[in-house]
Amino acid sequence: MAKPLVKRAIRGATVNTGSRRFNLPEREADGDWLDAQGEIDGAPAPLRTSVTVETPRTIITRNSSPDVFFDRSINPYRGCEHGCIYCFARPTHAYHDLSPGLDFESRLFAKPQAAELLRAELRKPGYVVAPIALGTNTDPYQPIERDWRITRAIIEVLAETRHPLTITTKSDRVTRDIDLLSAMAAEGLAGVAMSITSLDPTIAATIEPRAPHPERRLRAVRMLADAGIPVYVSIAPVIPSITDHELEHLVERAAEAGAKSCFFIPVRLPHEVAPLFRAWLDAHFPDRAGKVMAIIQSLRGGRDNDPDFFTRMQGAGPWAELMRTRFRIACRKHGLGNRGAPLRTDLFRPPAGPQGELF
Template sequence: MAKANTTIKGRGAQSAHVPDRFGLAQRHTDGDWRDVMETLDGPPVKLRTTVTEEHPKTIISFNRSPDIPFDRSINAYRGCEHGCVYCFARPTHAYHDLSPGLDFETKLFAKPDAARLLRQTLARPNYRPRPIAMGTNTDPYQPIEQTYRITRELLEVCNDTGHPVTITTKSDRVLHDIDLLSEMAARRLVAVAISVTSLDPVLSGKLEPRAAAPEKRMLALETLARAGIPTHCSISPVIPAITDEFMEDIITRAAAAGVKRCGWIPLRLPHEVGPLFREWLDIHYPQRAKKVMGIVQSIRNGRDNDPEFFSRMKPDGIWAELFRSRFRLACRRAGINTEQFELDCAQFRRPHTGGQLSLI
């Protein structure tokens, strides 16, 4: 774990934090040996981001969760360089013997075969279209998308086949594909959600160090909305006593930008995210840490996290009801809708993947 008052700049997590729920060996640096190495070689080398290409056999993940509005998703990347310390997807790195802490944001995986695999799946005779959610686990527009363009390729497949898709991101890099998104939006094939956690760039720099600054996200929302693309502002996560003060202003700004819909999601701390977030609090907000976690536990039935369906997304208690009431009132004043966008599945046509052409 990182030492108190020691910050790893440019990263959200402040330690590797290897989980013990899979029986993995813990990583420890011997103090004496570390001092000797620093004397001989100097301070540790700055953390670098590495990308490994992986080649899965399938690309769509299906789920039967009753409390989320989609049943299938695609993640072009594994791990996320944005480094959001609160990210509920961090524990997925533990399945691969990697740390949900620093490894999650520095050891990334890209899936360059994603578009080809998607075409293969959509071509199956028994495939039935429903909106594909992108950005549900890791951000499809994180920095390495600039090089790999996997998200762009996936959108091209969806556009070619008339398949609807939803996108969630914290990056204004989504504007690089505004030409394609505009074309899809005209056919009711796409909706884009941009997550805005706060309006304070300093705070955002601590919470989500490599994500776009708040002003860039607000500008991206406005640009998408003006282009006629169904745009949703997601205020997530709402962190008690840290980011909840921005809720009303974010909604007001979103409405002024032409955004028609907003939503909010309370902070979730599953598995290793809890210790990582507590460590972050101890470093950045030590005087507020007890209050923050006290409110978190009050809306999660006395626990850091509630894993149960429905209640994990809809916390209980006085504080939860306060946040809920504030959100509803702010949306009403701003003329913001809280419903999901309806996309069109009727335009779907199976792609041709080789062999004899269909006569139908």
């Protein structure tokens, strides 16, 4: 007999499924304890977050993907406490022999030497400047940033060297760094994308349980815009039959908050994300789980996921075209254009070397 799911408060994944690609077993509670918990223990204890220090040798990650707007990024953290069930970065936790499920959102890694490593890489002869993206894999402003402050240390280095920067986050904590970002933006060196997937607090709390309330994120958009920082709203992902009906309203609210433009991406379910997402649907939306997956598969060529460049970000088929049409009409109605002007790369000043820092 299959063991029942153990639901934990304010977490995204309903299971801690392992990775078949790496023969990683499922991490699950002891069966005897599950049988007795109702009579003896009651509900399971809250799943606590742990943070392990990681000491990489380099900090800038390079990519050559033709369908993304950056070729380098920095991830201050591995794993993400926001717990977004759809997060395409979940499978990376399997590389650490950890589950892309609950482990991904509770067993985190931090890179406290990131700013020091960045300074060393920017100092290398022949370094060619291009915008560095923060928040491309896991959120640089997830809750542990409050104490670790690794993201701020990175921005301080980029501000000092006048190096262009883009940030993607779903946290209003980004406003803490307005002092740095506004000065960079004044020189054409910074832009921020705020991710908002739903305006319904109940839905938002289900799909991204530890991310800030949608209204707090919209207030952050307004604060960033008022500080002269180019800010965009990322409606990503759009989940059919759960959040897609909000597309026009999200565009409207983004425009009202001062966003320069919006963009959207249909939900992606790579590798271990697909079974985690299916389990989450069964737990939270059993009335429409089949419909949701049927539409997703229609967007993805009959599969749970389409890994191909360009179509992976846009989807294909009638449903995808309908969303694009709705989105274009909404943006036109509310005066939102394409993304803003490219960031400047001509102001960069390499950081001083160890000898220079003595004087």
